[in-house]
Amino acid sequence: MARRPAIARLLAAAAGLLALAPAGAAERADLIVSNALVLTMDGSGTVLEPGVVVVRGDSIAAVGGPELLARYEADTVLDAGGDIAMPGMINLHNHLPMVAFRGLGENGVADRLFRFFFPLEKALLSRELIRTASRQAAIELALSGVTLVADMYYHEDEVARSVAEVGIRGVLGETVIGFPVVDAPEPFGGLAYAERFIAEWKGHPLVTPAVAPHAPYTVPPEWLLRSKALAEREGVPVLIHMAEFAHERELIAERIGAFPAGASVVRYLEDIGFLSDALLAAHVIYVDAEDQQILKRRDVGIAHNPKANGRGNTGMSPAWEMFENGLDLGLGTDGPMSSNQMDVLDVMTHAAAVARFLGGDATRFTPRELLYLATVGGARALDREDELGSLEVGKKADLVIVDAHAPNVQPVYDPYASVALGAYPENVRTTIVNGRLVVRDRVLLTVDMDAHWREWTALTGRVAEFAKTLE
Numbered sequence: 064m065a066r067r068p069a070i071a072r073l074l075a076a077a078a079g080l081l082a083l084a085p086a087g088a089a090e091r092a093d094l095i096v097s098n099a100l101v102l103t104m105d106g107s108g109t110v111l112e113p114g115v116v117v118v119r120g121d122s123i124a125a126v127g128g129p130e131l132l133a134r135y136e137a138d139t140v141l142d143a144g145g146d147i148a149m150p151g152m153i154n155l156h157n158h159l160p161m162v163a164f165r166g167l168g169e170n171g172v173a174d175r176l177f178r179f180f181f182p183l184e185k186a187l188l189s190r191e192l193i194r195t196a197s198r199q200a201a202i203e204l205a206l207s208g209v210t211l212v213a214d215m216y217y218h219e220d221e222v223a224r225s226v227a228e229v230g231i232r233g234v235l236g237e238t239v240i241g242f243p244v245v246d247a248p249e250p251f252g253g254l255a256y257a258e259r260f261i262a263e264w265k266g267h268p269l270v271t272p273a274v275a276p277h278a279p280y281t282v283p284p285e286w287l288l289r290s291k292a293l294a295e296r297e298g299v300p301v302l303i304h305m306a307e308f309a310h311e312r313e314l315i316a317e318r319i320g321a322f323p324a325g326a327s328v329v330r331y332l333e334d335i336g337f338l339s340d341a342l343l344a345a346h347v348i349y350v351d352a353e354d355q356q357i358l359k360r361r362d363v364g365i366a367h368n369p370k371a372n373g374r375g376n377t378g379m380s381p382a383w384e385m386f387e388n389g390l391d392l393g394l395g396t397d398g399p400m401s402s403n404q405m406d407v408l409d410v411m412t413h414a415a416a417v418a419r420f421l422g423g424d425a426t427r428f429t430p431r432e433l434l435y436l437a438t439v440g441g442a443r444a445l446d447r448e449d450e451l452g453s454l455e456v457g458k459k460a461d462l463v464i465v466d467a468h469a470p471n472v473q474p475v476y477d478p479y480a481s482v483a484l485g486a487y488p489e490n491v492r493t494t495i496v497n498g499r500l501v502v503r504d505r506v507l508l509t510v511d512m513d514a515h516w517r518e519w520t521a522l523t524g525r526v527a528e529f530a531k532t533l534e
């Protein structure tokens with residue numbers, strides 16, 4: 064996406080300065096987080112201890128020290144009790160509805176894709192399953208401190224409904240693929256579906272609809288370019304799996320037609336004119352130095368999924384080189400059948416482990432750099448760093464509070480290390496998205512959990528019955 068000028072943020076900052084109230088007259092805000100150790104993740108690495116974050120409407124009105132408490136008043140003041148406040152985390156790659164199938168086929172099944180994934184999807188996928196499972200996944204994400212998730216699946220309007228209901232952000236790509244699927248009986252019918260989905264959801268405060276051609280080996284150039292054209296016309300992102308497999312060139316040659324001799328997957332996509340700044344590419348493992356230059360020039364966002372790539376034995380991404388070369392890189396988990404857990408906290412440790420192992424260098428990805436990937440990096444990959452990713456005046460109020468008193472987080476000598484390498488998802492106490500409290504002290508405030516639980520257990524009961532036929 065074209066980068067928006069930072070003017071909106073500057074204006075908001077100026078307004079904040081102009082609005083400095085005379086002594087005695089407190090300014091109204093909607094929500095104040097006080098007494099926090101604030102990791103702002105701004106460009107200069109500002110850490111405030113104790114720090115205060117003031118939220119008005121959907122945005123951050125002020126970030127600073129305790130003096131802000133005299134300047135602002137709000138009905139809701141959360142005393143963080145010394146816990147760590149930081150930007151909400153961004154999960155750049157997922158397939159939320161597949162949480163319905165999580166844990167199946169885990170016991171050494173070699174052809175898991177064909178023996179479990181495809182039969183399960185073929186037999187069981189429906190609007191209802193996608194809606195309920197997406198809600199389950201979004202609940203898990205909100206509780207783990209993820210405030211934005213990028214997703215690729217079918218019936219993405221149902222995913223949108225559930226993500227919006229739970230109250231986190233979604234960049235949600237409707238899948239375009241070359242065979243009949245649950246929401247499109249015609250091959251590539253996802254494109255028309257995406258067009259309707261985008262028309263229905265564009266402009267929603269939490270949901271950014273998108274189009275998601277599945278991968279270069281399932282979508283030929285014509286449909287890749289038609290997907291890109293739709294996205295350009297509507298000003299929405301394009302999501303894809305890219306350079307995920309060592310044999311991806313052979314897969315393209317086999318399924319799509321001849322693959323140009325000597326090309327890489329990235330150069331093939333560049334040559335057909337597919338790459339653009341609207342693109343968010345997942346995996347991006349098999350890329351050489353030239354590919355990386357192309358991706359940088361085209362401002363392609365990259366979702367790095369070290370945990371899923373390791374688990375699925377698909378390869379190890381040169382993420383450190385891409386990071387050092389200034390590419391826009393964030394973290395993702397991939398779907399819950401590939402990664403199981405959906406929190407970004409654990410992915411940070413995997414990102415460090417992979418980069419350090421590949422380079423034989425234990426200094427790669429410091430804790431602060433890992434937290435950067437999980438927040439600002441994700442926002443930059445989506446070209447939304449002007450509104451998301453850090454706690455700065457004028458940006459959207461997406462923040463989380465992490466329990467600094469938890470045994471596994473203690474001691475907090477270096478808060479970046481305590482969070483990036485130490486925290487578990489259940490250490491996230493509070494999640495605020497777009498200025499709204501979604502989770503407070505580990506309680507999800509947005510969903511009727513009893514009603515959801517009835518739907519979820521009915522669904523998993525049906526899945527369990529069907530799964531017996533696959534063993």
Ligand SMILES: [Zn+2]
Pocket residue numbers: 156157158304345397398
């Ligand atoms: Zn994926």
